[in-house]
Amino acid sequence: MARRQADEYELQLLEPDLQGRQRAAVQRKLDGAQSAATVLDKQIEATAALEAELWRDLWATPQAVAWERLGWTREVAQYVRWKVKAELGDLDASKEARQLGDRLGLTPLAMLRLRWEVAPDEVAEQRQERTTAAARKKTARQRLRVVDSEAAGGS
DSSP, X not given: OHHHHXXXXXXXXXXXXOOHHHHHHHHHHHHHXXXXXXXXXXXXXHHHHHHHHHXXXXXXXXXXXXXXXXXXXXXXHHXXXXXXXXXXXXXXXXXXXHHHHHHTTOSHHHHHHHTOOOOOOHHHHHHHHHHHHHHHHHHHHHHOOOOOHHHHHTO
């Protein structure tokens, strides 16, 4: 809307009848509208970046498995919108985000109410064990030395 308003002021400036104080007033309005549009564009960019980051973080949580099964993608998206507004200082958005966060199981108490438990990641544990075992083997291997057979035989 700010861009549209700026366009309208630009069209007014093209009118040949506009002169003097009226022209200066329209020019000031144009400058203000362009400035407001630029600020709004930057706010939209910042909000979009924050939303993308929060979206990525949320879908990396254990709760995301349940959301996917239940088809709650829109609810998560709505939470992301409210949460970002809250982080930018909107108190009403903060209240809404808190309520949606509870419904989505984002706090320990909310998970308890939903009867959700996070199971240990056994695959990750096995992967960690293999990595640790491989590191131990590597350490043992590093202790071995390669010996030249001719030098060892004395010939």
